[in-house]
Amino acid sequence: MNTFAKTLIVTCLSFGWSVSAVANTNVSAQVSVQQHAEYAAIDSAMQTMMQAFEQGSAPTAFRVILKDTVVVGYSGKQQKVVSVSGEEWAKGFQPAPDEDQRHRQYQILDITDTGAVVKVMLDYPQWLGIDYLAMTKIDGQWRVISKSWSGTLKAAK
Known part of the structure; x- marks a missing residue:
């Protein structure tokens, strides 16, 4: 603001x-x-990102993320801030047996001609989280260069 x-x-x-x-x-x-003139292109990149989540597909994710994308968040389990590369993040893209119970949506918060910020809301059976994705236009393609995440475990039902 x-x-x-x-x-x-x-x-x-x-x-x-x-x-x-x-x-x-x-x-x-x-x-x-x-x-914004870049809205449709960013939205398209984010739809690809959502497909990567849904499919549990690292190759699909790499259409939007980079191997050196930076992923950072606070791990309550480890009691510290953790940082991994896009390459390490992509290893977690596996098909989920509870995919039908996972809900995701995103909101493009801000756009400039070469940068954007997107908020991704994740509602999984055991996890409620928020990702903030910083995107940059590289060689004409919108790519995620960093992800900051936070979330909480849901109470067991």
């Missing part, structure tokens, strides 16, 4: 005004993201 928007929120709250106009700036920002 830019400085102007933050100042506007503080001013509105100080005077007890409604902040609905401020909240609508996110709607207009999303509209401009969808109208």
Whole structure:
């Protein structure tokens, strides 16, 4: 959020005004993201990424990620921040026996002519997570250059 928007929120709250106009700036920002010339290309790359998840297919993932993509997140199990390469991440792309119970969706948050940020929401039987993918246009192709993840284990049913 830019400085102007933050100042506007503080001013509105100080005077007890409604902040609905401020909240609508996110709607207009999303509209401009969808109208960006690169939106369709990024959306296509993300559809390929979703197929890689669904199929458990490293070759499909490598159509979007790079071997040197950086993947970072905090592991509660290991009690530390872990970082792996795209090559290591892709080893985890295996068909899942519970694929029919896994739900994923994504939202393209921001786009420039050469960069984008995408939020991926993951709802798995035992995991609820969020991935933030930083994408860059390389040789005319949108590629994931980094992934930051977080999530929690779901309680056993």
